[in-house]
Amino acid sequence: MQTHPSGRRMATTTTTALTAALALALTACSSPGPAGTGDESPASLSHVHGLGARGDKLYVATHEGLRTAGADGRPVPVGDRQDDFMGFTVTPSGTFLASGHPAPGSGGPADLGLVASTDSGRSWQEKSLGGEVDFHALDAAPDATVYGYDSANGLLRVSPDGVRWEERAALRALDIAVSPATPGTLLATTETGVVRSTDGGRTFAPAAGQVLAYVSWGAPDALFGVDPSGVLFRGAGGGTSWTRVSTVPGGAPQALTVVDARRLLVATQDGVYESRDAGGRFERRMAVTSGKDGH
Template identity: 70%
Template sequence: MIKPRLPRAAAVCAATALALVLTACSGSGSEGSDPGSASTSTSALTHIHGLGLHRDTLYVATHEGIHSPGPGGAPVLVGDRRDDFMGFTVARDGTFLASGHPAPGSGGPANLGLIASADAGRTWAEKSLGGEVDFHALDTAPGGSVYGYDSTNGRLRVTRDLTAWEDRAELRALDIAVSPTAPDTVVATTESGVARSTDGGRTFSPGAGQVLAYVSWGAADALYGVSPEGVLFRSGDGGAAWTRAGTVPGGGPQALTAVDARRVLVATGDGVYESRDAGRSFVRRMEVTSGKDGH
């Protein structure tokens, strides 16, 4: 295990790259395609915002709806909504949770708040904060609590019933991950490194060490993070120290989900890749042509 330190030049470059992504995240407008123009073309997708696995089917949250891989790995729209799904996660009970902005021309407020699907993304229902909040990152904790990073207000928020939310710490972050065994332990990626909380996100240590874009906790001793350059790291101690696991093909990352200690999903500029050996090798699960600036 190595301490999470980068050479000064590399650290500055990584922090600059993450700061640019954080700046891009601040916009609240949706610029998706016409919701009536359903397509499975690889050119249809512009940004990937989240990844999930349900009954071994891959679900990809994008600027133009939820997609799954079809024949040959081409993306196929799930359901008929082409909303801009900025935040996305699959809860332990199989419920899909998401946030973002409605598709152009579909009506409704600019921010979706928290929405949920009980049928694997085919239909969605508003749960709370519609018109008020755009969650750019969502994760679930043991016991059922949901953590959301409210990009509209730069704040971590937590709910136990998907309706009533408690405000937690204010911070400038891109992604969050909650420990699968300790519901009050959460990490966040910032432009100065990984920030950590052990009190349910009420307070965070300053961001320090390895600069990462996205994080995901696959097991108690398997916290994964991917750098702005696409290098995958793993931590066995909750983010205090990191080891390099491998390099993801396809350039800069756009989303990361650790399914377990060895199975990892990463979206990059040309597709969604899967590793089943803790990041040593990757296979492309979905081929896309997507934007290069993540969120």
């Protein structure tokens, strides 16, 4: 395996291709279409926006609500809410957090703000920012601090409790990941590389090196990222260097969640894949029928 230090540039052609792919994903992320476009049914998955797990149970956030895998591996709706969950995360305490847009005909404002579930997605309650913000990326620190990327305004927002929010750095990003061990340290994926903050997202160091689409920090020693073509990397030094691990099956990624040091969940163009050996091998848990534009 080859290590790519943060200060070292990739080959020019590779960098150009990855940057272009990430730029396309960022464009799609910043201009969401209406929820419920008709290309997804309860028996299929498309447009995966987030992944999570509680125990062995897998949860998938989609354009038409939250799904889990049935006994036959087919998607089963969780609860009655069919909102377009653009951002989704499971906090260290087990609370589900989501954002996005309400289901067609459900009434209410166009942006959900932050909603929360304490019963694994069966019911949801509005926490804050309803009608104001559509978070396309969410993550939570062990101390319950919530980090959200406000895609429409290009802002990182941070809250100690999911209710009171502070605007922090302005940046053009696709995904964020918060350190589970070092308060105030987080990463964001951009067109020019992964950027790093050590002051809670108030400022970010300039991007350099590895271009990634999605990042997830599931444990102090379990930082992973996947590039726009589906190559999986493991981070070291708090995201200052990246080592190639493998290639996730199924093409371009749509979401990545690291559950712990060995368990990874990745959604690609043709499926939701799980690894139980830190990315060495992947098994397809659920099929994805489309969703080529990611977010």
